[in-house]
Amino acid sequence: MDITSLVAFLQSSRLAPWLDTLPMQLEAAFAASHGRWQEWQGALATTPALQPSHHNFNSSAVCIGSADDADEPARTQLRQALQTLIPWRKGPYELFGINIDTEWRSDWKWQRVFPHLGSLDGRLVLDVGCGSGYHLWRMYGAGAEAVIGVDPTLLFLTQFQLVKHYAGEQHPVWMLPLKSEDLPDLRQKGFDTVFSMGVLYHRRDPLGHLQELRRALRAGGELVLETLVVAGDEQTVLMPHDRYAKMRNVWFIPSVAMLELWLQRLGFTHIRVVDVTPTSTEEQRCTDWSKGESLADFLDPADSKRTIEGYPAPVRATLMANTPA
Numbered sequence: 001m002d003i004t005s006l007v008a009f010l011q012s013s014r015l016a017p018w019l020d021t022l023p024m025q026l027e028a029a030f031a032a033s034h035g036r037w038q039e040w041q042g043a044l045a046t047t048p049a050l051q052p053s054h055h056n057f058n059s060s061a062v063c064i065g066s067a068d069d070a071d072e073p074a075r076t077q078l079r080q081a082l083q084t085l086i087p088w089r090k091g092p093y094e095l096f097g098i099n100i101d102t103e104w105r106s107d108w109k110w111q112r113v114f115p116h117l118g119s120l121d122g123r124l125v126l127d128v129g130c131g132s133g134y135h136l137w138r139m140y141g142a143g144a145e146a147v148i149g150v151d152p153t154l155l156f157l158t159q160f161q162l163v164k165h166y167a168g169e170q171h172p173v174w175m176l177p178l179k180s181e182d183l184p185d186l187r188q189k190g191f192d193t194v195f196s197m198g199v200l201y202h203r204r205d206p207l208g209h210l211q212e213l214r215r216a217l218r219a220g221g222e223l224v225l226e227t228l229v230v231a232g233d234e235q236t237v238l239m240p241h242d243r244y245a246k247m248r249n250v251w252f253i254p255s256v257a258m259l260e261l262w263l264q265r266l267g268f269t270h271i272r273v274v275d276v277t278p279t280s281t282e283e284q285r286c287t288d289w290s291k292g293e294s295l296a297d298f299l300d301p302a303d304s305k306r307t308i309e310g311y312p313a314p315v316r317a318t319l320m321a322n323t324p325a
Helices: 004-011 016-020 022-031 037-045 072-084 106-116 134-141 154-167 206-215 256-265
Strands: 062-064 093-095 098-100 124-128 146-150 173-176 191-197 217-228 269-278 303-307 315-322
Touching: 004 016, 004 173, 016 022, 022 173, 037 072, 037 154, 062 134, 062 154, 072 098, 093 154, 106 134, 106 217, 106 269, 106 315, 124 134, 134 146, 134 154, 134 173, 134 191, 154 173, 191 206, 206 217, 206 256, 217 256, 256 269, 256 315
Parallel strands: 062 093, 124 146, 124 191, 146 173, 191 217
Antiparallel strands: 093 098, 217 315, 269 315
């Protein structure tokens, strides 16, 4: 993994202290490599040499090139590489006329979040749990100076690498195979904006996760937090007995009021709820690019307002907050 351009950027930015630990973190991440890592990287190596005529990071599908930029043999070769990287969870993407219809319509989430961001112009942005990096490109398209995503899943990293290969290495958009626990403590000199979308309920220590996010922000920086929630007051939280919507790694699903209280107790200011939306089977569904099961399989077939385990069906809230200036 070549991080030369990222290192050069960090060295000249206020994020430079991260370089004290980043090389060791990456070494540890790759030491625990996935069994299919070589297969995925092999698919990346077989992608054809194509020059996109354009790119669009502000469309619903992150779009790179057109069908006219590649002949049919090259498109077939590219499609085979892309299919080796199934499942594609977050998107959609369109690469040289090939539509990658991902499990999640991540553009819908962006449409809910973006109107409340104001401007990302010139901002240093971090996306925690970024998946394949779909939102990294949308953040960059919205004017961010530089965007860094972290996600430990090596399949997602390979998907990002493929997209960036064609988008162009000159764009200051990077993804690292790290966890939120690896985020640097930048002591009020960190990122301008930090996103955590779809991560909090996977953490055994949700308050610890929020503290990690706060330490990565500069003074006066902005947090964008999206997570599962349940109805209730500031003392309400759901902890599943085992699985939630067939997911093993769901620990705490708080009410919106409890989430606001958590942020307040941790010292965040200007806390506001900007969206609360039930997840629909149109937004999360099985496609030819994701395979397996999806939301329709996770709900009670007799009552779509309950999960298969009997818990309230997924509802997601987006909150924004700031660190003290």
